[in-house]
Amino acid sequence: MAVLSLKKSNLPSVWLFSFQVIFLALFVGLKFQTGYDWPIYEAHYAAIQRGESFYLDFEFGYEWIVQVASRVGLAFEQFSAVVSVLEVAFIAIAVRHFFPRYCLVVMAVMYSVPDFYLIPTFSLLRQGLAVSIFLIGVCKVFSGKKISGLVYFTIACSLHYSVIGGVFLLGLVYIFPLSRMTFSLIFAAAVVLYVASFDIIRGVVEVLIVYVDPKYMIYLDRDVFNASFAYRAAFAVVSLVIFTCIYSAWMRRESSDGDHFDRGFGLLSYRLALLGVLIPLIIFGFPTLSTRYQYFFAIFVIGCSLGALQYVNYASRIMVVAVIAVTAYLPFYRFLSSPLSIVYIPYQSQLFYDQTNSTGHDRTNDLLNQLDVLWSK
Structure with missing residues (x-):
């Protein structure tokens, strides 16, 4: 349908x-x-x-x-x-x-x-x-x-x-209102840190949490990221495909609409979409938080990435949707293969x-x- x-x-x-x-x-x-x-x-x-x-x-x-x-x-x-x-x-x-x-x-x-x-x-x-x-x-x-x-x-x-x-x-x-280029630089840095499992956020939280409320230190012990290099690489590829779709849709929409598109909230939806892509890469050390906060902007991630479809013909759209579907479902393998999913299946x-x-x-x-x-x- x-x-x-x-x-x-x-x-x-x-x-x-x-x-x-x-x-x-x-x-x-x-x-x-x-x-x-x-x-x-x-x-x-x-x-x-x-x-x-x-x-x-x-x-x-x-x-x-x-x-x-x-x-x-x-x-x-x-x-x-x-x-x-x-x-x-x-x-x-x-x-x-x-x-x-x-x-x-x-x-x-x-x-x-x-x-x-x-x-x-x-x-x-x-x-x-x-x-x-x-x-x-x-x-x-x-x-x-x-x-x-x-x-x-x-x-x-x-x-x-x-x-x-x-x-x-x-x-x-x-x-x-960050520009497309700024988002690109942040995204590139986030992907490198994510693939390398270099968790900056956890280091910052370890310092701040003592001054906020020590009871939340349980997240430092139990909310930990555990994924193989192959999975991290696959998720980075997924993120790159989605980021590219959003970026290209933003660029084409901006060039076609010109100054009119800058008025009101025209660009904000694309920025929210790119924010949704960045969240799981930047705060990957806390899967609970990254999952929950990405959910706030999930519809923008999906909708804006699909915006790239309007610049290809109908036959090509089927292929683009297929590519997006395959890349989007790669993380689903880890979900199905995890014994922790027993509460859903x-x-x-x-x-x-x-x-x-x-x-x-x-x-x-x-x-x-x-x-x-x-x-x-």
């Missing part, structure tokens, strides 16, 4: 896009005990239903929607479904807003790459919804409605405090699983045991 929608001068059908979004929303929303954070969220929800306190404190916005859902009488899996459907819907709105011509392809890639799909939508319940609302806020800001955008950012932040970092990066790119649906025959909690316990073994080394 996505590839067929790329026919020149033929915008994707709203009905076709709606069908795709509904399909994805149901697939994500109907998950059951899938994802490593499911037991924690479920235990917290059950405690709130019983009027008891929980040993973890979540953001006030998330606590409030849990209170509302529990008083309405929703079971946890129903609450999870509502949150997941809203997340997919908000992301779809943002994708349609920024990339109407390639929205079908953007959604297809977005919900195929594990870091953009399984981890945020199947595990990070709070942050997944927060990022989707953050993207609606970015839509408002791009439309010139900065006050409205600020409201959405505040709501998103109340669900997960990581949004503060997303807003900070957005503001940083807007205040300091097999997929469990609310339509076919219940509390008695689900393997979700057992697989989560298996994951935690594996992590304990890794951390003990």
Whole structure:
């Protein structure tokens, strides 16, 4: 469907896009005990239903929607479904807003790459919804409605405090509009450091974290990057292909539109896309953080890279999409080959699983045991 929608001068059908979004929303929303954070969220929800306190404190916005859902009488899996459907819907709105011509392809890639799909939508319940609302806020800001955008950012932040970092990066790119050449130099340096496994960020964090909050030192011990040279080289190739697509689309768009393109937020989307490419290369030493923050700008990475398609003919577009797909799915091998992915595979649906025959909690316990073994080394 996505590839067929790329026919020149033929915008994707709203009905076709709606069908795709509904399909994805149901697939994500109907998950059951899938994802490593499911037991924690479920235990917290059950405690709130019983009027008891929980040993973890979540953001006030998330606590409030849990209170509302529990008083309405929703079971946890129903609450999870509502949150997941809203997340997919908000992301779809943002994708349609920024990339109407390639929205079908953007959604297809977005919900195929594990870091953009399984981890945020199947595990990070709070942050997944927060990022989707953050993207609606970015839509408002791009439309010139900065006050409205600020409201959405505040709501998103109340669900997960990581949004503060997303807003900070957005503001940083807007205040300091780096050129294509500057991004190229930063990218080249980031690739060299990444392939060489030279982790500057970890060294800086080791110094600063003592002054911020020592309790976060657990990330220095447990959130570590572990990949072979072959994988690092493959990921560098993926990053280079995507960077080249974004760079060329930016260059061609800028030259064709001239000064008109510099007005408003025309270039900001490309800068956000290149930022999304740089994040996993620069802060690779903390996979948890790099995955979560790249997710803030994932739709721009995909959408802007696909912007290169408008400068090739229809027959060539199929080939370009194929190349992008192959390079984008290279990291998927590492995901499938990792025993830590046990919490995502097999997929469990609310339509076919219940509390008695689900393997979700057992697989989560298996994951935690594996992590304990890794951390003990």
